[in-house]
Every structure is written in structure tokens, then in C-alpha cells.
Amino acid sequence: MPPCRRNSDTCAGKKLAGDAASRVTSKTDRVKVQTMARGIVIYHSRSGNTGKMAEMIAEAMNGAGLPTECKPVSDVKADNLLDYDAIVVGSPTYYGHMAGPIKQLFDETVSFHGKLDGKVAAAFTSSANIGGGNETTIMGIIEAMLIAGCIVQGDPKGDHYGPVSIGKPDERVRRQCMRRGRRIAELTNRLADKKS
């Protein structure tokens, strides 16, 4: 019998519980139940550009089979990050860096430093100008993620470090966000499958 990979899947004729979001792997007479991987997209956004990118990335992650929430950083406490397998963080570019509330979230993770080790992570940004410090902003977020032990996948074909929007997200940015979201979901689920 093939393994059930979705909480809507049926194993041995029995429907799995919805909210439990379980994955069941059948091995002869042993049944292993594992919590399904989950993701979160966290963003700061004053005028909505980064927020729109966040929604697109979360939509793509959900569409690619990774249940994902999308929240403004004001609704997230640092220790909430422990509950997710994939953490995606977006910030507007402020003077070539991440915005204060995003930096504060990372700073607060120091109380459980080391516990984000091995989680999949990614970053994105919106800036006013081309060459306005958007890639340094993304790299700053990625640096914090790497120090926390997260796994960050580059992209050889899309926006290499993470999606960048100049002002309001256009069609190119939508494609980049969808691509990035899909890739994060695929990597996260692949790693979760290996662990089970």
C-alpha cells in the first residue's frame, strides 16, 4: 500500500483525521504516524507591497502541498517559529537592511538559539529602487537564518537570493513569488519525507 501523504488521503480504507494533518507510512505490520510539515510566511509591510508578495508565496506553498500560514510580524511571537518546518521572512528594504520589527523577531530567537537548526528558510523584499539595497536586505535576513542553523536554497534560474519587487509587485514578481513558494514547499516536504 502506498504511503498516505495528505491529511485527506485514505489508508487501509480509513479516512485520516483532518486537523491532525498526519502522514502514515505502512511498513509490514508497523504503522508510523508523523505530523505533516508546515510553513509560515512572516512579513512587515507599511504600504502593502511586501504583504502582497507574502500572500503570493504562501499561496504557492499551500498549492504545492505544504500547509502554510501568512502573518504580519506583529502577530508572531519568536517562539511560534518553533512550530514550523519552513520559515519565510519578508521585509521592505529600509536603508539597505531589514525593517526593525523583523530584526527584533530574529533578536528574540536568542532565547532558544539553536532550536531552529535544520528548518528550511527563505527571504524576500520590496524596495523603491533598482539597486536600492534590496539584495543586501535579503542577504541580511539570510545571514540571520544561517546563524540560526536554517537551510536556505538559492535559485539558479529565478531571483537568486529571494524574490525582489521594485514598488508594487508586477507580473514578473508574481512569477518569482510563486516559483519561490513552490520550491520551498518541495524542499521542505522532501526533507520531511526523508525523516519519516
Ligand SMILES: Cc1cc2nc3c(=O)[nH]c(=O)nc-3n(C[C@H](O)[C@H](O)[C@H](O)COP(=O)(O)O)c2cc1C
Ligand atoms: C524608512 C524607510 C527606508 C527606506 N529605505 C529604502 C532604501 O534604502 N532603498 C529603497 O530602494 N527603498 C527604500 N524605502 C522604500 C521601501 O523599501 C519601499 O517603498 C517598499 O516597497 C515598501 O514596502 P511595503 O509597501 O511593504 O511597506 C524605504 C522606505 C522607508 C519607509
